[in-house]
Amino acid sequence: MRLLIPFAAAFVLAFALSGAPLPARAAEETVVTDAAPMAPGLHAFDLTAARNGLTYRVDVSVPPVAPPPGGFPVLYLLDGNAFFSIAATSALLLGGSEGPVVVVAIGYPGVAGFDLTRRYLDLTSAVTPEGRTIMGARAPKVPTGGDEAFLDVILNEIRPEVARRLPVNDDRATLFGHSLGGRFVLHAAFTRPDAFRRWVASSPSIWWNDREVLKEEAAFAARTGRPALDLTLVVGGAEQDPEREEAPERAAFRTMARMVDGVRDMHDRLTRLQAGAGRIDLLVVPDEGHISVVPASLGRAVRRAAG
Template sequence: MHATTPKRALAGLALVLAAGAAPAADTPVQLPGARQFDMAAEGSGPRYRIFVSEPDAPAPAAGYPVLYVLDGNAAFPVAAFLARSVASRREVTGQAPLLVVGIGYPGDADFDVAARRRDYTVGVAEPGAAGREGGAERFLDFVERELKPRIAARHPVDTQRQALFGHSFGGLLVLHAAFTRPASFTTFVASSPSIWWNGRRVLDGLLQPPAAVPRLQLSVGALEDTPPPGRLSPERLALLAERSMVGEARALATRLQALPAWQGRFAFHEFDGENHGWVWLPALSRGLQFFLDQPAAPASGARQEDAS
C-alpha cells in the first residue's frame, strides 16, 4: 500500500469541500397528496388533464365530499391547499376532509383559452363557430358519465356532497349546470359568470323551476365593470360595457332571491376592491366554506352579503 502524499491529500480535500459547497440541483415542486392523469372523452373527444388531491385523513363513513374545480391547471393548486387546511383543522371545525378534483387541459398554460370557450359556453354565439364554442352539454356529459365514475372507482366519495366551482366562462357553465342539471351536484359555486354570453341564454334555464333546488353561491368583484382609466382603447371599453359583470350578477341575484324555491339555498357576494382577474380567489375560499357548511334551514329571505 502506498502512502498518500500531502499534496494528493490536499487535492482530495479540496474536491470534497468544493462538492459540499456546490448548490443542490433544482427539483420539481410537488403538491402533497396530489396526482394527475390525462383522459380523453369517449368517441375521440377532447383530452383533459385531471388533478386529484386526496387528504391524509381517513374518509368519513359516507366517503369524502368532493369539490370539482374548472380551469384546473390554475385553480387546482389553490383548491388543494384550501382542502389541506380544512383537513388539518377538522378536529376544531368538525368539517369532513375534502377530495379535490381539478379539470384542466394538457400543457403548461394556466388557461387554455380556446378549449374553455369550447367547453364552458352555452350555445353558439358567432356564425360558423360550431365546434369552437357552445359545447357545455358535451362537457357536462363527460363529467357526469365518464369522470365522476372514474373518480368514484379510485376514491371513497360521498355522492350526496359534491360541488362544482368555475370562474368567468367557468362560472357561466356552473350556472348552466345549476339551472338545467340541478341534481348533478349538491352545491354550485359560480364566480363572475359571463351571463352576457349569447344573449343571456343561460337564464333560459330558470324558466322551468327544478324539482329539487341545489345550493348556489354567486359572486362578482365590485370593480369588474370599472376598468383602470387610460389603459384600454375606446373599442375595448365599448366591448366591456356590453358585457356587464356586476350589473348582470346583481340582477340575477335579485331574481333568485325573489323565487320561493331558492330561499335559504342561495348566497350572493359582491367583493369590494376586486377585479375580474383576482376575484376568483376569495370566491373559491368563500365557496368552499359555503359547500362544507351544513345546509341552512329555510329562511324568510335568501342571504346576501358584501365582502371585502
C-alpha cells in the same frame, strides 16, 4: 403541484384566439392514463373521453385524514390547470376548521394556465349570430358549443373514475367555475339541477350569447317540481369600474357585460323564486376585479363544499 402562472399575464379572459386543431370524432371508449405522482396526497390522470374524443388532465388533492362516514365531499373545478394550486392549498388550510374536502381539478394535458381554444369549446353553447354581433372583434374564431358534451363527460366519465379511485361521496359534490366557467355552472344548475349538491359560479359570463343563460334560468323557474338550488354567486366589486387608460372597445364591452349588476339581479330573482328553500348566496368582494377575485371565490367554494 403545478405552479400557478401569473393571472395578469395569462388570464386573457375568454377573448384571446387560438387555432389548435380539435379531434373530429368521439373516441370509441374512455381511456385513462395515470400521471406521475406529484407529492403525497396529490394525484393526476389523463382521461380521453368516449363522449367527445377529447383528453382531459385531472388533478386531485386528497386530505391527509381518514375519510368521514360515506366518503369525502368533493369540489370539482373547471379550468383546473389554473385553479388547482389555490384550491388544493385552501382545502388543506381550511380542513381543520371546515372539514376535509377532496379537490378534483379538470383541465387539459401539458398546458400551463388556460387552454383558450379548449375552454371556448367546453364551456360555451354554440355562438349565435346575435352573440357574435355583440362581441364584435372579440367574437371567438375557434369552435364553440361543446358545453353539453363536456357536462356529460364530467358526470358520466370523470366522476365515476374519481369514485373508483377514492372514497368520495357523490351526494356531497360541488361544481366551481369562473368567468366562462361560471356561465357553465349556471347552465348546468338550471338544466341539470340534481347533478351536484352545491354550485359556485364566480364572475359568471352571463352576457354570453346575448344573455342566453337568462332564458335557461326562466325555464328552470317555470319547471313544475323544480329542486331548490344551493348556489353561491361571487363577483368582484370593481368588475364594472372603468380601467385606467381604457380602450373604447374595452369600455363598450364592460358596459355591455354588466358583471356586477347581472350577478346581483340573478341573486335577487332566485332568492324570490326559492322563497327560503335551498340557499342562494351572494358574495361581492370589494375592490376586486375579474382576475383578483379568484382566490376569494375559491376559498368560498372550499367552505361550501365542506358544509
